[in-house]
Amino acid sequence: MAAAPSIRCSSCRASDVTAAWTRLDWPDGDFRLAPSFWSTAESDDLLAALDALPDWRQHRVRLFGRDVPSPRLSAWYGDAGTGYRYSGHYHEPLPWPPLLQRLRERIAATTGHRFNAVLANRYRDGGDAMGWHSDNEPELGARPVIASASFGGVRRFLLRHRDSGRREALDLGHGSLLLMAGDSQRCWQHAVPRTRRAIGLRINLTFRLIQPP
Ligand SMILES: O=C(O)CCC(=O)C(=O)O
Ligand SMILES: [Fe+2]
Secondary structure (H helix, E strand, O other), X not given: OOOOOOXXXXXXXXXXXXXXXXXXXXXXXXXXXXXXXXXXXXXXHHHHHHHOOOOOEOOXXXXXXXXXXXXXXXXXXXXXXXXXXXXXXXXXXXXXXXXXXXXXXHHHHHHOOOOOEEEEEEEOOOOOOEEEEOOOOHHHOOOOOEEEEEEEOOEEEEEEEOOOOOEEEEEEOOOEEEEEEXXXXXXXXXXXXXXXXXXXXXXXXXXXXXXXX
């Protein structure tokens, strides 16, 4: 089972950039947002470096029984043995680029959680999107801890409770980190809808822990 969510930020040193976490007061899940986990200057550099990764591909996804091109570009990185099936397709992990390795270490050090894989998504403009889903694949375990880092254009992140239908929304901005733990995946779905607003490139990284088989 995943470790209990722990945010060590109440004891952050003043030198840590990762100062402010907000715990979202929603039932049946554990959502915490650090809107400025990275400074703007750091986030600008990270966006450019992530954009330059050579691995962006348009994966195919299964939608209503049909195989269609995904409305975004993606790449799956991880330790050996973190092959992952999502949207009806199996993905072998690419080896960690040093940049992503550093991000993973920083997030692990701050949150106290371990991650062995990351799904990177590149939304070229407001026409790119992600449909409703939960990250509840069996290999993530019963109560997955997912750290979601966003860089670039601010996009709306929608949530809906599976049973009550309650809806929530967050704006995930440049340099933000959203931590989803506990029953967040079992009880809630999330999506990044298309928007007609003129919005530039956005890159999102969801760090995950694939359990050994
Ligand atoms: O782009 C986002 O903010 C969400 C990404 C996501 O839900 C996922 O990768 O599973
Ligand atoms: Fe997700």
